[in-house]
Amino acid sequence: MEATALEQRLREHPDDVAAWRAYADALHERGDVRGKLIEWERRSRVAGSAEREQLASKIQLLSEKHQDSWDAELPSGVSVEARRHGFATKVAVDWSDEAPALIAEALQGPFVTALRIKAGDDPEGEEWGHEEEHWDENGPLMPPPIEADGLASVDLGRLSALDLSYFRMGDPGAEALAAATGSGRIETLDLRYCAIGDSGLAALIASPQFAAVRRLHLQCNAVTAEGVRSLSGLTNLIELDLRYNDIGEDGADALLSAPFIGSLQRLLLYRDDVSEAGVQKLASAPQLPTTLRSYWRSV
Amino acid sequence: MSAELRDRFFALSTGEATGEEVARYRAEVDATDTEPAATLDGLSVSWHPTARHKSVRFVDAERIDADVRELFARPSEGAPHLAAVFVDPRELSFRTFENIVPLDHLFADVPLDLELAEPVELGQDAYALSLRLPDATRAGLERLDSLNLYVPPLNASSRGGERFIFHSALLAEALTKAVTASMPEATLDGFSHVNPVFRCNRFEPGDSNFHHHRDTPYYDAARGHVSRYTVLLYLTGGSADPALDLVGGPAVSEIEPLTCVIFDQRYEHEGAPFRDGRKVFLRTELVFSEPDVTHDPEIGALFSKACYWTGESVFAPELARHADAYYNQVAAAHWNGLTSGETGEPFVHKQFRGVHFLANGYDFWFPKSDTLSLAECAAITLLDYFNCKLGDTAFRDLCDTAVVEAEGPDGTWIPAFLNAKYSEKSGSPGPSDSSIPSSSPVSSFDKSAFFPDGEETDNVCCPFHDFGRFDATRFDEIVDLYERAQSFAKAHIMPAPILMLGEDVVLDPEKFVIRGNQIHILSKDPLTPVNFAACWNSGGTPDNYIDVAATVGAAHFLVPPIVFSESDDCYHLQFDFFRNTWMVRHQQSTVPVPMIRRLSEIDAEELDDEEAFPWMDAVDPSLVTGGSAEPAARTPWWADESPLVDELYEHISERHEFYGEDDY
Numbered sequence: 001m002e003a004t005a006l007e008q009r010l011r012e013h014p015d016d017v018a019a020w021r022a023y024a025d026a027l028h029e030r031g032d033v034r035g036k037l038i039e040w041e042r043r044s045r046v047a048g049s050a051e052r053e054q055l056a057s058k059i060q061l062l063s064e065k066h067q068d069s070w071d072a073e074l075p076s077g078v079s080v081e082a083r084r085h086g087f088a089t090k091v092a093v094d095w096s097d098e099a100p101a102l103i104a105e106a107l108q109g110p111f112v113t114a115l116r117i118k119a120g121d122d123p124e125g126e127e128w129g130h131e132e133e134h135w136d137e138n139g140p141l142m143p144p145p146i147e148a149d150g151l152a153s154v155d156l157g158r159l160s161a162l163d164l165s166y167f168r169m170g171d172p173g174a175e176a177l178a179a180a181t182g183s184g185r186i187e188t189l190d191l192r193y194c195a196i197g198d199s200g201l202a203a204l205i206a207s208p209q210f211a212a213v214r215r216l217h218l219q220c221n222a223v224t225a226e227g228v229r230s231l232s233g234l235t236n237l238i239e240l241d242l243r244y245n246d247i248g249e250d251g252a253d254a255l256l257s258a259p260f261i262g263s264l265q266r267l268l269l270y271r272d273d274v275s276e277a278g279v280q281k282l283a284s285a286p287q288l289p290t291t292l293r294s295y296w297r298s299v
Numbered sequence: 300m301s302a303e304l305r306d307r308f309f310a311l312s313t314g315e316a317t318g319e320e321v322a323r324y325r326a327e328v329d330a331t332d333t334e335p336a337a338t339l340d341g342l343s344v345s346w347h348p349t350a351r352h353k354s355v356r357f358v359d360a361e362r363i364d365a366d367v368r369e370l371f372a373r374p375s376e377g378a379p380h381l382a383a384v385f386v387d388p389r390e391l392s393f394r395t396f397e398n399i400v401p402l403d404h405l406f407a408d409v410p411l412d413l414e415l416a417e418p419v420e421l422g423q424d425a426y427a428l429s430l431r432l433p434d435a436t437r438a439g440l441e442r443l444d445s446l447n448l449y450v451p452p453l454n455a456s457s458r459g460g461e462r463f464i465f466h467s468a469l470l471a472e473a474l475t476k477a478v479t480a481s482m483p484e485a486t487l488d489g490f491s492h493v494n495p496v497f498r499c500n501r502f503e504p505g506d507s508n509f510h511h512h513r514d515t516p517y518y519d520a521a522r523g524h525v526s527r528y529t530v531l532l533y534l535t536g537g538s539a540d541p542a543l544d545l546v547g548g549p550a551v552s553e554i555e556p557l558t559c560v561i562f563d564q565r566y567e568h569e570g571a572p573f574r575d576g577r578k579v580f581l582r583t584e585l586v587f588s589e590p591d592v593t594h595d596p597e598i599g600a601l602f603s604k605a606c607y608w609t610g611e612s613v614f615a616p617e618l619a620r621h622a623d624a625y626y627n628q629v630a631a632a633h634w635n636g637l638t639s640g641e642t643g644e645p646f647v648h649k650q651f652r653g654v655h656f657l658a659n660g661y662d663f664w665f666p667k668s669d670t671l672s673l674a675e676c677a678a679i680t681l682l683d684y685f686n687c688k689l690g691d692t693a694f695r696d697l698c699d700t701a702v703v704e705a706e707g708p709d710g711t712w713i714p715a716f717l718n719a720k721y722s723e724k725s726g727s728p729g730p731s732d733s734s735i736p737s738s739s740p741v742s743s744f745d746k747s748a749f750f751p752d753g754e755e756t757d758n759v760c761c762p763f764h765d766f767g768r769f770d771a772t773r774f775d776e777i778v779d780l781y782e783r784a785q786s787f788a789k790a791h792i793m794p795a796p797i798l799m800l801g802e803d804v805v806l807d808p809e810k811f812v813i814r815g816n817q818i819h820i821l822s823k824d825p826l827t828p829v830n831f832a833a834c835w836n837s838g839g840t841p842d843n844y845i846d847v848a849a850t851v852g853a854a855h856f857l858v859p860p861i862v863f864s865e866s867d868d869c870y871h872l873q874f875d876f877f878r879n880t881w882m883v884r885h886q887q888s889t890v891p892v893p894m895i896r897r898l899s900e901i902d903a904e905e906l907d908d909e910e911a912f913p914w915m916d917a918v919d920p921s922l923v924t925g926g927s928a929e930p931a932a933r934t935p936w937w938a939d940e941s942p943l944v945d946e947l948y949e950h951i952s953e954r955h956e957f958y959g960e961d962d963y
Contacts, residue, residue: 128768140768166755192754193773220754220772241751244772244897268751270848270894283801290742295749297801298849298892 002026007110011158014084014113017042033066034086041085078106087111094120095146095167100153107157114161114188119146125168145170145195148177156182156209163190165217174200178207186210190217192241198227205233215239219268225250232258241268252278256285267292271299302370304331305347308355309374309383309447328353336367340395341688341887344384346370352385356398357448357463365955375446380404388613390693392686392885396609399496400448402465409439411473415481415559422549424563428481429555430532437557440534443499444579460502460509460572471495471583474530478585482561489587491524498582502572511546511569512623513630515602517584526584531560533580537573544569561585564630599875600661601629607660610686611647614695615702621645644705648720649698651679652740655720657703657713658683663872664710666717667865674811675741676870677818677861678797682741682804684874685885687854690802714868744805746792749849749892750785753778771844772895780841783943784893784914790938791890791922792853794823799852799887817860818872823937839903842950845914848894855937857884884936891917915950923947 006023010016020038027035037059044055063086070086077098082090091106093099095117106112119125128134128143135141148169156162159182169177174196189210196204201223204210214236223245231237237260247254252274255261271279282288283296304327310316311324328348335343335352339362345352346367357375360368360382371382381400413436415428432440449461474493482490494517517526531543533554541550543560546567551560554573562568564584572578605625612619621644646659654671656679657664663683665676681687682694689697706712756775759768771777792798796810812819862873893914898906923944924934 125768166757220770243751266745266748268748272896291744291748291805294742294744294800294803294805295849297803298851 011111011113014111020085033062034070037062038085074109075102075105077102081116082114084111090114090116090161090163092116092118094118095148095150096120097150100150100155103154104157107155107159113159114163115156115159116163116165117151117167119167122146122168142195143168145173148173151176152179154180156180156186158183158185160185161188161190162186163188164194165190166193168193168195170195171197171200171203175203178203178209180207180209182209184208184210184212187212187236188215189213191221192217192219194221197222198224198230201227202230205230210234212236217241218245220244223247223251225254228254228258231260235259238264239266240264241266243268243270243273245273247273247278249275249277249281252281256281256287261287262289264289264292267295301331301333301347304328305372308348309372312447335691336370337364339363339384341885342386342390342395343688343691344386346372346384348385351387351389354386354388354391355383356386357381357400358384358398359401375448377442377446378402378405378448381448387693389696390686390688391610391613392684396606397464400463400465402443402467403469405442406439406467406469409436411436411469413473413477415477418481418483421551421560421562422545424486424528425545425549425566426482426486426561427551428559428561430477430557430559432557440532440581443581444501444534444577448499449501460500460506460578462498462500464496464498466496468495470497474532474583478530478561486528489589491586491588493530494526494584494586496583500578500580500582502570502578504572504575504577506572508569508571511567512627513567514564514582514584515626515630516564517586523588524586525589526586527564528561528585529564530583530585531562531580532582533558533560533578535573535577535579537576537578539571539573542571542573542578544571567631596875598629598632600873601625601632603874604660605629607658607684608645610695611660611700614700615647618645618702646703646705647700648703648716649683649700650720651683651694651698654679654740655717656680656683657717660684661873661875662710663874664713664717665870665872666714666721667868667870670739672739672808673813673818673863673865673870674743674806674808675739676872677811677820677863678741678804678806680861680872680874681797681820681854681856681858681885685854685856687797687799687885688852688887689799689804690852692802710871714866718868741797741804741806743808744798744800746798746807749792749851750789753782753785753895769900771897777841777844777895780845781893781895783946784845787918787943787947788851788890788892791888791935792851792892794821794937795853795855796820796822797854797856799854800849814860816864817862819860820856820858822855822857839898839900839906839911842912842915843903843906844895844898845893845912846896847891847914847917849892850917851890851892852887853890854887855885855935857936886935886937888922888935889919890922912950912954915947916954918947920951923951 003023003026006019006026009019010023013019020042024035024038027038040055040059044052044059047055066086071080071088074080074088074091077093079092080088080090081092082088088109089111091109091112091114093102093106093115099117103115103117107115125143125146129140134143146168148167149172151169151173154177164177167173174191174194186209191204196218201218201221211233213234216231216234216237216239219241220243223242225247227245228242228247228251231240242251245251255267274282279296279299283293283299285293288296307324311321329350331347331349332351333345333349335345337344339358343352344363348355358381360371360373360380363371363382363384368382371384373379373381374383375381410433412433414431416431417429419427421427443465448463448465471493478493479487479490514529517524519525533556536554536556536558538553541552542554543551545562546569548562548566602625605622608618608622608625612622644659646657648655648657655666656676658680663676663680665671665679682689683698687694703716706716754773756778757768757770757773759770759774794810796807798805798807810821812821859875862875864871891914896913922935922938
């Protein structure tokens with residue numbers, strides 16, 4: 001199989017041992033030492049402890065020697081957050097006007113399937129709280145969202161994971177992201193602390209780019225019961241983190257009515273998020289998988 | 300009213316009350332259903348009798364929570380360190396049947412210069428000696444009878460009189476020296492020590508005899524210890540025909556006070572009350588080192604069954620005779636090998652939340668089905684054997700139970716029996732035939748759900764300097780403390796094979812490892828150390844922000860592997876827990892799972908003391924062991940030392956100081 005075809009195979013089946021072995025041979029042929037890395041890491045998984053230690057040392061030395069040149073394959077301004085066999089699998093970009101172009105280039109990396117977009121410069125957020133207009137009688141107001149209209153021009157390509165954690169894009173940013181293009185393969189979507197409300201969430205869920213999402217992080221946003229109802233479009237959902245959103249008893253009801261509720265494997269929420277009444281409902285809901293229901297009986 | 304109920308118990312226990320007074324009191328107790336005041340050794344305890352908590356026992360008062368300790372009576376003037384607690388007999392398991400009272404206090408200031416003199420050989424391997432001791436020592440021993448610690452024995456149907464069990468290392472040490480100095484050398488080949496667990500027995504004239512029996516030997520295979528001789532130390536003297544009868548050996552009719560009779564535990568024997576005067580004697584054993592002692596699984600099986608039937612007899616009194624028969628068979632088998640015992644072995648058929656099983660205390664049978672795994676069978680059996688608490692209720696109380704007699708000489712009737720029971724209840728052909736899926740009452744659970752990672756921290760300086768941006772869930776010192784609190788909770792939750800979530804029971808499938816024909820119950824997880832790292836001017840302190848997300852009951856077991864076999868219809872599990880007695884442990888702990896609560900600086904400043912430290916206050920002080928503050932205290936066997944322990948010690952001490960020990 002040609003290298004390109006192998007790369008596609010490995011993007012779709014990252015644990016295919018035979019494909020990695022074949023790819024290692026292809027790398028050897030073109031003098032890429034990452035072929036050796038693949039072989040050593042594979043051996044390390046089945047070796048005894050003494051050999052494993054030796055291999056770990058060799059892997060470390062090889063990686064230190066070549067890491068910079070490997071990362072230089074990516075455009076400047078793109079950092080690597082996770083690697084496999086020396087190849088970047090998750091990259092990160094600080095948001096700016098140039099970010100969509102950087103992202104497009106970074107996603108050409110053969111094994112890049114995960115992207116993190118970080119807030120980058122946020123002078124308004126850094127200085128928030130020092131002016132009178134940042135307050136009302138109830139305490140500090142939320143800082144305005146970071147301008148992120150350019151998310152609409154991002155091509156999400158063949159990404160399977162998109163991480164916008166702590167990127168305070170708000171509903172405008174979420175609505176822009178909903179217009180992004182791609183192949184709709186995203187399975188893991190991290191939107192924690194993004195200052196997203198119900199309208200932004202609804203826009204995202206309605207986008208075909210996110211229809212395949214299985215793992216969704218939404219902690220610490222401004223989602224209410226209405227936003228929870230919009231999640232019903234995610235029929236493949238197995239993990240959901242909704243902590244620190246005031247969804248109340250209505251939100252618990254909305255969750256229990258969602259089509260994915262019977263196949264959820266992980267649900268993260270706190271008592272204060274759903275109210276005492278919500279806790280009682282979750283603890284006695286027959287449609288909730290047994291282990292999730294048991295969790296609520298200890299709350 | 301409850302204090303009066305408590306005090307009347309002891310007043311009526313003197314034996315001077317009329318039948319009417321006792322009946323009226325019992326009716327009042329039966330009408331009292333208050334909540335227990337504390338938990339001790341896994342048992343809920345009340346400070347006065349209730350409809351459930353009727354069985355009195357004596358414990359070191361210091362072990363009771365300080366905030367309720369003073370409610371419990373100290374009925375023994377001679378042992379004021381002991382408090383009387385009332386337990387629910389349905390919660391008892393083999394580890395808690397016997398109340399072993401700590402009494403070294405009593406002997407701490409008493410000179411224990413004992414001598415056993417003038418040994419007389421009564422018969423083969425049976426001796427009588429005179430105990431010589433100073434007056435103060437004699438007074439100390441005689442005081443045992445006046446401590447008011449007697450309770451009727453569990454097997455009252457086969458033994459008369461009253462007794463209590465106590466532990467005294469000091470007395471045992473003194474007797475060990477005396478025995479070593481006085482008994483024939485040949486008899487003491489391999490002698491290690493006198494067992495520090497003593498039974499103090501009292502018989503009044505007219506009480507029933509303790510019928511013919513053999514004493515169950517003390518046995519610790521791990522240490523290679525086994526008892527060979529029974530020691531009876533008579534504190535009072537008298538006569539009977541006979542007062543002590545060793546079957547096939549000597550009989551003793553006249554006993555002087557402070558006579559010590561030592562006889563080989565092979566002897567079947569019977570004791571009778573004195574014709575006149577009270578008979579008070581201590582019983583213990585001479586323990587020997589026998590490295591070649593081997594474990595006979597069949598004897599272990601009988602002993603397991605005996606202990607199990609003792610517990611089940613609380614619910615079904617007819618099982619007590621089977622327990623006695625097995626104890627005697629075990630005692631005899633220890634010396635003479637196993638002989639066939641009684642016919643008509645009993646079984647109990649139980650149903651726990653839709654799961655049927657059959658048990659005899661050593662063998663447990665479960666019908667095979669698609670919804671019941673081997674791990675789940677093992678979990679249910681552990682819950683049953685140790686009678687674990689689910690919420691506030693003991694496991695055995697949650698089962699429908701019926702005693703059944705064997706329907707044949709071997710176990711071939713059992714699969715059909717269980718299949719039939721399943722069909723009766725569910726209306727479907729049987730668990731293996733049913734097309735209606737049913738969920739297991741003990742499902743698998745992923746404990747990582749309790750421990751979501753802390754958030755990425757931001758660069759906020761502190762609540763005071765960055766008030767507008769302060770978010771507790773991302774503040775570094777709070778996230779640090781959250782992760783350490785998680786580490787503490789993980790130390791107690793992750794190793795547990797079984798968790799109680801409210802009244803739900805869940806298991807960690809990774810703690811049930813099946814290898815060949817054995818199910819290994821793993822008991823300890825290595826703890827991943829949390830590496831951690833202040834400009835706090837206002838906004839409370841980090842521990843104000845750590846709240847309780849959930850409260851988890853964790854059941855820990857230290858048991859040998861469970862052997863199993865399977866047929867087309869059945870799983871058959873066998874528990875030989877007494878193969879290594881010292882290894883058998885069970886304990887339940889209640890653990891608060893931490894979370895970060897979102898408070899503003901002002902909210903944190905305005906918290907009143909009761910709500911200021913929710914997670915820290917929720918931690919059970921008995922789990923805060925180990926650490927540098929208490930070097931002698933041992934960390935529980937299932938928990939590696941948690942880095943938070945020192946901080947928790949400090950918190951608990953400060954709360955005691957602030958509130959006063961009695962209020963906290």
